[in-house]
Amino acid sequence: MGNNIVIIGAGPSGLSCAYKLSKAGEPSLLIEKESAVGGLCRTLNFDGYLFDMGGHRFFSDSEEINSLWKNIMAGDIFRVRRLSRIYYKKRFYNYPLSFFNVFHNLGPIETLSCVTSYIRSCFLNPGNDKTFEGWITNRFGKRLYEIFFKPYTEKVWSIACRDISADWAKERIRGLSLKIAVQKAVFGINRNAPKTLKEEFLYPRRGPGQFYERLKALAGMQGSSVLCNRAVTAVYHDGEKIVSLKAEDASGGRKEEFGVDYLFSSMPLPSFIRMMRPGAPEDILAAAKRLRFRSILIVNLILNRERVFPDQWIYVHSPEVRLGRIQNYKNWSAAMVPDQSKTSLGLEYFCTEGDSLWRMNDIDMVNLALEELGRMGIAARRYIINGFVVRRANVYPVYSLDYRENVDIIKNYLARFSNLGCMGRAGLFRYDNSDCAILSGIDAACGFLRETGCVDKALAEAR
Numbered sequence: 001m002g003n004n005i006v007i008i009g010a011g012p013s014g015l016s017c018a019y020k021l022s023k024a025g026e027p028s029l030l031i032e033k034e035s036a037v038g039g040l041c042r043t044l045n046f047d048g049y050l051f052d053m054g055g056h057r058f059f060s061d062s063e064e065i066n067s068l069w070k071n072i073m074a075g076d077i078f079r080v081r082r083l084s085r086i087y088y089k090k091r092f093y094n095y096p097l098s099f100f101n102v103f104h105n106l107g108p109i110e111t112l113s114c115v116t117s118y119i120r121s122c123f124l125n126p127g128n129d130k131t132f133e134g135w136i137t138n139r140f141g142k143r144l145y146e147i148f149f150k151p152y153t154e155k156v157w158s159i160a161c162r163d164i165s166a167d168w169a170k171e172r173i174r175g176l177s178l179k180i181a182v183q184k185a186v187f188g189i190n191r192n193a194p195k196t197l198k199e200e201f202l203y204p205r206r207g208p209g210q211f212y213e214r215l216k217a218l219a220g221m222q223g224s225s226v227l228c229n230r231a232v233t234a235v236y237h238d239g240e241k242i243v244s245l246k247a248e249d250a251s252g253g254r255k256e257e258f259g260v261d262y263l264f265s266s267m268p269l270p271s272f273i274r275m276m277r278p279g280a281p282e283d284i285l286a287a288a289k290r291l292r293f294r295s296i297l298i299v300n301l302i303l304n305r306e307r308v309f310p311d312q313w314i315y316v317h318s319p320e321v322r323l324g325r326i327q328n329y330k331n332w333s334a335a336m337v338p339d340q341s342k343t344s345l346g347l348e349y350f351c352t353e354g355d356s357l358w359r360m361n362d363i364d365m366v367n368l369a370l371e372e373l374g375r376m377g378i379a380a381r382r383y384i385i386n387g388f389v390v391r392r393a394n395v396y397p398v399y400s401l402d403y404r405e406n407v408d409i410i411k412n413y414l415a416r417f418s419n420l421g422c423m424g425r426a427g428l429f430r431y432d433n434s435d436c437a438i439l440s441g442i443d444a445a446c447g448f449l450r451e452t453g454c455v456d457k458a459l460a461e462a463r
């Protein structure tokens, strides 16, 4: 009791860390640079319409996490049957891939070419299993890789698939292969399906932000507090311990210093290293520089149409548009849209902070989104009622071939600080979903509380 515990970031990992600590009688102060909690799982309210930062399914193999969601949301969370398809060359393909639908859309000649290419890749010309390209080719064949994986993956990462570590494929589509997709098509649902094939998920009635607002309130009841609109800009240490940190508001006009007995951080790992005072050694700074993130820009639109498409989201593989994915929020929960005669969409563009998309002004961005929607035959420009743009940097840790080496260099360096716990997706540089981010927050709290092993099993289940 009485520890000065500070948590950087009030996203899923930061809030669940605070929640766990509060339950053990250790209140904390969360410092959050945005105006509200939830991080990437925040839900934005625009004219009564609710928007995710990209749709957020609640799904986990960990029973502990599923119970946490259900207990905290009580009657406000429900099961959604998933419908998501791939748009490619003016056709829609079911995703998870269904053999008969692929066959129907591609036609017999292309299907035959996919099958022969699969056989060739499996037996004659195995790809390099260490790269994304090789890993997928070995499990789907070259042709299916070129149609269904390469265009979308290169949109997300903007680097060649041969330069992406297979770790990303293993985490995202673990256990999936052409063989499993065919088995599923022939024998139906597979209960042990990899996460990407799960056909149902949980979703809070008013979006994911509703869960994190409740987590904040629960931690608050036990004495924790959140300071929003403050970005941590410097972390001071004595070589063995973190001693204090500096935070500022967006204008930089208001600067405050906070003493620290124990620090948890969910801010991006490379930024944390750059903020250390005295500065980190050159080799550590160099490793941090080699870790890169992709960012996201979302054009949110309200359309004067009752129905646009039946899916919760559509993956846009077609290379002729820059758009990566489209969310349709009323298909997640009717409560996301106050007027059921209207539709709200979130159009996701993957970009790099500072590139031409990132810098495009909001009006041009909305125009680009409307033009692409029209070109794809999804909705005509005349239906637009309103729109706004959201930009978020550092959302996708890039799994380049050397990322793991660089993360290890940094982790080894940070291990000397006995009162520091890093957690979360950007904080650990791990391409994790929110269930793993929550577990990493609880895990970090357990480390402080010395409740070793309190989430080991749950973490192992969730990954």
Ligand SMILES: Cc1cc2nc3c(=O)[nH]c(=O)nc-3n(C[C@H](O)[C@H](O)[C@H](O)COP(=O)(O)OP(=O)(O)OC[C@H]3O[C@@H](n4cnc5c(N)ncnc54)[C@H](O)[C@@H]3O)c2cc1C
Pocket (backbone or CB within 6 Å): 008, 009, 010, 011, 012, 013, 014, 031, 032, 033, 034, 037, 038, 039, 040, 041, 053, 054, 055, 056, 057, 058, 059, 230, 231, 232, 233, 266, 267, 268, 296, 348, 395, 423, 424, 425, 426, 427, 432, 433, 434, 435, 437
């Ligand atoms: C488009 C998209 C779709 C996704 N879909 C799903 C899904 O369907 N299901 C799912 O489970 N997961 C999904 N995820 C992943 C999920 O959003 C993340 O796993 C989760 O948000 C990570 O939580 P976190 O606490 O680690 O990080 P974050 O959510 O990023 O929270 C970190 C917080 O730290 C704050 N911060 C950063 N720097 C500072 C600073 N210097 N000072 C103070 N505060 C700071 C940030 O503002 C942020 O609020 C998706 C992610 C994206 C981008």
